[in-house]
Amino acid sequence: MPLGFLKSSREPNRSGSEAQTPAMPARPDRSVVLGEVEELGIGMFWATDADGHLSFLSQRALADLGDPDGALIGTPLSKVFHDVEDEGTGAKQRSIAFKLKARSKLEEQIVAVSDGRGGTRWWRLNGRPFLDAKGDFQGYRGSAVDISAQYAYDTQVARQSQVDELTGLANRRKLGERLTAMLAAFRVSQRSCALMMLDLDRFKQINDTMGHPAGDELLKQVAQRLQSIVKDAGEVGRLGGDEFQVLLPDMDDRGTLGELANRIVQSLSQPYQINGRRAIIGTSVGIAVAPYDGVDTDELTRAADMALYSAKETRGGTFCFFTSELRDAASKTAILGDRLRDAVDRNELRLAYQPLVDPVTNEVKCFEALLRWHDEDQGYISPAQFIPVAENDDLIIRIGEAALKQACIDAQAWPDPIRVAVNVSAKQFIRPGLRKAVAAALEASGLPPQRLELEITESVFVGDLETVDATFRDLKKLGVRLALDDFGTGYSSLGYLKHGHFDKIKIDQSFVRGCTENGDINPAIITAIVALAKALGMETVAEGVEAMDELALVRERGADLVQGYIFSKALDQEQVLAQFADGTALFRPSGPPRHRAERITIFRKVGLIHEDHYYDVILRNLSKTGARITGLAGVPVGTDVVLDLGHGQLVVSKVVNATENSQGLQFETSLINDGSGGFMTRHRISPYSLAEAGIPLAALGAGAFPLAKWRDANKTIPKFVQLELSAPGL
Ligand code: C2E
Ligand code: CA
Numbered sequence: 001m002p003l004g005f006l007k008s009s010r011e012p013n014r015s016g017s018e019a020q021t022p023a024m025p026a027r028p029d030r031s032v033v034l035g036e037v038e039e040l041g042i043g044m045f046w047a048t049d050a051d052g053h054l055s056f057l058s059q060r061a062l063a064d065l066g067d068p069d070g071a072l073i074g075t076p077l078s079k080v081f082h083d084v085e086d087e088g089t090g091a092k093q094r095s096i097a098f099k100l101k102a103r104s105k106l107e108e109q110i111v112a113v114s115d116g117r118g119g120t121r122w123w124r125l126n127g128r129p130f131l132d133a134k135g136d137f138q139g140y141r142g143s144a145v146d147i148s149a150q151y152a153y154d155t156q157v158a159r160q161s162q163v164d165e166l167t168g169l170a171n172r173r174k175l176g177e178r179l180t181a182m183l184a185a186f187r188v189s190q191r192s193c194a195l196m197m198l199d200l201d202r203f204k205q206i207n208d209t210m211g212h213p214a215g216d217e218l219l220k221q222v223a224q225r226l227q228s229i230v231k232d233a234g235e236v237g238r239l240g241g242d243e244f245q246v247l248l249p250d251m252d253d254r255g256t257l258g259e260l261a262n263r264i265v266q267s268l269s270q271p272y273q274i275n276g277r278r279a280i281i282g283t284s285v286g287i288a289v290a291p292y293d294g295v296d297t298d299e300l301t302r303a304a305d306m307a308l309y310s311a312k313e314t315r316g317g318t319f320c321f322f323t324s325e326l327r328d329a330a331s332k333t334a335i336l337g338d339r340l341r342d343a344v345d346r347n348e349l350r351l352a353y354q355p356l357v358d359p360v361t362n363e364v365k366c367f368e369a370l371l372r373w374h375d376e377d378q379g380y381i382s383p384a385q386f387i388p389v390a391e392n393d394d395l396i397i398r399i400g401e402a403a404l405k406q407a408c409i410d411a412q413a414w415p416d417p418i419r420v421a422v423n424v425s426a427k428q429f430i431r432p433g434l435r436k437a438v439a440a441a442l443e444a445s446g447l448p449p450q451r452l453e454l455e456i457t458e459s460v461f462v463g464d465l466e467t468v469d470a471t472f473r474d475l476k477k478l479g480v481r482l483a484l485d486d487f488g489t490g491y492s493s494l495g496y497l498k499h500g501h502f503d504k505i506k507i508d509q510s511f512v513r514g515c516t517e518n519g520d521i522n523p524a525i526i527t528a529i530v531a532l533a534k535a536l537g538m539e540t541v542a543e544g545v546e547a548m549d550e551l552a553l554v555r556e557r558g559a560d561l562v563q564g565y566i567f568s569k570a571l572d573q574e575q576v577l578a579q580f581a582d583g584t585a586l587f588r589p590s591g592p593p594r595h596r597a598e599r600i601t602i603f604r605k606v607g608l609i610h611e612d613h614y615y616d617v618i619l620r621n622l623s624k625t626g627a628r629i630t631g632l633a634g635v636p637v638g639t640d641v642v643l644d645l646g647h648g649q650l651v652v653s654k655v656v657n658a659t660e661n662s663q664g665l666q667f668e669t670s671l672i673n674d675g676s677g678g679f680m681t682r683h684r685i686s687p688y689s690l691a692e693a694g695i696p697l698a699a700l701g702a703g704a705f706p707l708a709k710w711r712d713a714n715k716t717i718p719k720f721v722q723l724e725l726s727a728p729g730l
């Protein structure tokens with residue numbers, strides 16, 4: 001909505017009695033149109049400055065707020081528009097302050113406003129961040145509709161009922177009461193309880209393109225699927241709109257919770273049949289567990305909500321557990337967004353090219369273009385981190401088009417049949433204009449279309465599939481090749497492969513890495529994908545191959561191409577050209593003979609408990625089964641210790657190797673994946689047990705449990721020497 005006509009906030013409004021404009025000027029003054037729109041009762045308009053203060057309110061808005069003189073201009077928006085405690089009216093929403101901070105769009109956000117005469121009115125807001133020509137954030141521009149009458153009625157109906165009429169599930173009110181009662185009872189009996197918050201991805205798109213009755217039908221089917229997965233393990237409810245909730249009593253095993261969340265994500269992303277048309281949506285899930293992440297309804301709900309927000313931010317179609325770091329995630333996203341915008345303006349993003357190699361001949365066939373961003377302060381920032389941020393607004397279009405253009409120019413300098421593969425974000429794909437951008441990039445560089453490949457993930461198959469189909473046909477007409485990226489990770493769209501859109505499937509790294517471990521089912525999956533691709537005439541790529549044994553396996557299973565550190569990391573254009581200048585287009589595999597359990601390199605202060613002492617140590621790396629720490633001297637091999645990873649995550653371990661100041665630990669029980677690339681313990685030490693050790697529960701911040709028991713009980717002589725953690729070499 002280009003609301004560029006919203007000029008100065010104090011500009012006199014000409015829509016009232018003074019608007020005696022001459023009869024129909026050739027181009028009506030925009031503010032006159034604005035006034036007319038308002039008079040029709042269609043809406044009101046508002047704007048803020050970059051600090052979130054109201055800078056404009058249209059005439060009717062001022063009247064409704066009982067502020068004809070505009071005294072509210074300059075007030076923080078969140079002081080004028082208040083969040084509503086919703087009662088099942090379909091308006092469950094994140095707080096307005098939260099959204100402003102994250103600079104998200106406001107969509108159908110319901111707020112309460114004071115009418116200036118002691119009464120309350122309810123408005124439905126829409127708005128979006130507004131950027132100036134340089135791409136700098138200038139504040140919000142938005143509209144509002146008064147929905148007071150409907151709202152009051154809906155609230156009253158909702159109050160009387162416990163059931164969501166559309167789906168027959170428990171409604172928000174009932175869920176809230178259940179959760180409050182459960183948490184109160186469980187506090188006494190020290191039981192745990194998990195809360196899952198679900199939000200459908202791209203539901204709005206279905207509603208918009210296929211109509212509200214179709215949207216309703218879809219919600220009913222979602223409810224049925226959810227219920228058939230959760231069964232008696234918990235209570236499923238609909239909060240309103242496209243948000244659902246699952247309450248799971250006596251559940252604190254994050255392994256089981258992750259599996260359940262995964263099954264929900266998988267099931268809800270299978271295609272739906274609605275009035276003879278197919279539609280696909282995704283879902284994101286946020287999970288919080290009482291008492292670890294919160295002990296009352298408010299705390300736990302907020303925690304699950306933050307986890308949900310993070311799941312949606314990372315890429316949608318996934319789940320996320322609450323961690324205390326998520327608390328400031330929204331502001332971090334906003335900061336990263338600002339930095340990124342600057343970096344794009346200053347042209348600081350670069351492309352690097354990773355080879356896709358034929359594993360039989362070692363010849364390179366294609367390079368994948370990967371974005372690289374080196375920030376002066378933060379160092380290297382991964383595209384996995386900044387692409388989702390760019391996807392929040394139009395930045396992804398600028399970045400995506402620039403990457404396309406540059407990649408085509410660079411590839412034109414390579415020997416003829418060698419192709420370049422460019423990633424296209426789902427957000428970029430579903431916007432109109434992609435075909436044009438691709439055509440322009442080809443034309444500007446002179447690259448033949450068959451040497452350009454677009455990598456697309458399964459997440460484009462959402463919403464109305466006919467529109468998606470049309471985009472595919474457009475692109476195919478240009479003659480470019482299409483590759484299905486990260487195959488097997490998200491929405492399952494096997495049906496889509498049959499449509500013949502794709503020339504190539506990229507088997508996701510998660511199937512490849514560790515596929516040589518005993519008992520792993522991934523080799524079977526790889527074989528199946530390769531067979532399927534062959535049957536449909538598609539090429540296959542195995543991604544993320546790092547070890548020689550993995551290379552042997554994927555070659556034996558028939559993958560046509562291999563991409564991974566085993567051949568090369570991404571190279572810059574000069575290195576690629578140097579490679580060809582040598583007259584060779586060969587890459588030799590080199591890497592460890594066998595896959596090693598995934599280790600994450602970290603540098604984080606954690607705790608180590610030995611007998612009755614609590615030591616501070618630095619965690620250097622972490623895998624599922626062990627860790628390396630520094631910071632203690634003289635710890636013999638064989639010592640039994642407990643590693644404190646924070647927030648009640650205690651890991652019973654044994655020292656299995658040691659140098660003077662560094663120890664390798666082996667865990668008694670393996671850690672599990674946290675759903676976003678890290679590891680966590682399956683269970684946590686309950687704050688109740690800590691409370692028994694003398695810490696009052698109220699003193700525990702949600703999710704943060706200092707192990708004061710050990711810290712304070714230092715009565716005997718410590719066995720090991722605590723080194724200065726800031727010492728060089730640690
Ligand atoms: P992707 O498309 O799945 O790209 C492959 C990623 O795997 C790259 O990470 C690559 O460096 C990494 N990789 C390749 N071989 C190995 C290996 O053997 N071991 C390991 N551990 N990793 C390997 P990168 O460059 O960090 O990119 C991450 C993601 O960011 C990409 O995943 C892609 O989704 C996104 N991305 C990167 N560039 C662009 C772009 O220009 N546009 C868009 N829309 N997304 C991009
Ligand atoms: Ca890719």
Ligand code: CA
Pocket residue numbers: 485486506508543
């Ligand atoms: Ca990939």
